[in-house]
Amino acid sequence: xxxxxxxxxxxxxxxxxxxxxxCLIKHDAITDILIDLKKSLDIDYGxxxxxxxxxxxxxxxxxIHQNDEEDEVEIVILKSEDCYRIITFNIISIDQSFExxxxxxxxxxxxxxxxxxxxxxxxxxxxxxxxxxxGVGMELIRLKSNNKLLISTEExxxxxxxxxxxxxxxx
Amino acid sequence: xxxxxxxPTTSSFAVDLxxxxxxxxxxxxSRPENAPRFFEPILSWLNAFKEMKAKENNDYNLKVIFNFxxxxxxxxxxxxxxxxxxxxxxxxxxxxxxxxxxxxxIDEDIEESGRELIDWTNLDIKLIPYN
Numbered sequence: 219x220x221x222x223x224x225x226x227x228x229x230x231x232x233x234x235x236x237x238x239x240x241c242l243i244k245h246d247a248i249t250d251i252l253i254d255l256k257k258s259l260d261i262d263y264g265x266x267x268x269x270x271x272x273x274x275x276x277x278x279x280x281x282i283h284q285n286d287e288e289d290e291v292e293i294v295i296l297k298s299e300d301c302y303r304i305i306t307f308n309i310i311s312i313d314q315s316f317e318x319x320x321x322x323x324x325x326x327x328x329x330x331x332x333x334x335x336x337x338x339x340x341x342x343x344x345x346x347x348x349x350x351x352x353g354v355g356m357e358l359i360r361l362k363s364n365n366k367l368l369i370s371t372e373e374x375x376x377x378x379x380x381x382x383x384x385x386x387x388x389x
Numbered sequence: 390x391x392x393x394x395x396x397p398t399t400s401s402f403a404v405d406l407x408x409x410x411x412x413x414x415x416x417x418x419s420r421p422e423n424a425p426r427f428f429e430p431i432l433s434w435l436n437a438f439k440e441m442k443a444k445e446n447n448d449y450n451l452k453v454i455f456n457f458x459x460x461x462x463x464x465x466x467x468x469x470x471x472x473x474x475x476x477x478x479x480x481x482x483x484x485x486x487x488x489x490x491x492x493x494x495i496d497e498d499i500e501e502s503g504r505e506l507i508d509w510t511n512l513d514i515k516l517i518p519y520n
Contacts, residue, residue: 245400245422249399249400253399263493263495263496264495264496264497264498267459267496267498268498270459271459271461271498274420274459274461275461275462278420278461338505338509340466341465341466341469341509342469342509344466346424346425346463346466350423350424350425350426350463351424351462351463352462352463352465352466354462354463354465354466355461355462357462358462
């Protein structure tokens with residue numbers, strides 16, 4: 219399954235593909251990807267740590283919200299002269315796509331100060347939800363990347379694909 | 390009260406809570422598959438420890454060492470909860486808690502998390518960088 223082809227065409231010529239993986243959305247698969255990245259990314263420690271954190275939060279978020287245990291996620295990392303892009307593609311229900319778009323729209327509308335305040339508030343006073351998480355993954359991704367989250371959807375064979383594109387500047 | 394010892398895995402950290410030695414250690418990576426299942430027993434144990442110490446009159450010195458390589462967002466919540474609990478233990482009349490937050494000198498993320506923990510919980514934490 220290649221959910222990414224159409225979306226990635228936009229970056230052709232300007233970005234190099236440095237990592238790509240398609241797997242079932244399971245905890246062990248996330249571990250394998252993280253181990254892979256630790257070994258293969260030969261870059262500044264701080265940048266590597268940020269990518270590691272963003273990849274983990276993106277994949278864990280996908281795993282927590284998946285509808286079907288047989289669902290797959292595709293993760294791609296691109297590199298240009300001045301940034302990395304970490305992009306995930308997975309199938310999602312229409313209702314979930316609306317929820318995610320609304321949530322990310324809220325996060326993107328906050329200033330850095332407001333975002334940190336929201337993050338701190340949830341960590342100090344929030345409750346663990348039914349899925350066993352605190353629900354600040356998207357906030358953390360926005361804080362680590364210091365860029366707005368680009369979230370879009372595509373339709374393919376009667377399915378909706380959610381694309382989360384995180385830009386991490388290197389300069 | 391029995392000590393609490395949890396071996397590390399590829400996605401969860403080592404825990405070694407030794408009452409006799411007066412030393413609690415947390416070290417490694419934290420992104421457990423089921424965060425509540427991993428962290429709730431640790432918090433329960435610390436609460437039971439606190440209740441036990443609250444009833445005792447003898448002085449007790451406790452050293453707590455945090456040495457994380459990475460922790461995900463949900464783990465951050467639980468680490469904050471552990472720190473808040475340690476602060477209440479430190480506030481007990483006969484108990485003194487000395488907490489250390491170890492981090493790789495080049496790891497700004499872990500360093501910043503340590504500073505946030507100090508700021509958010511008022512737990513007295515010494516930041517200790519290493520090479």
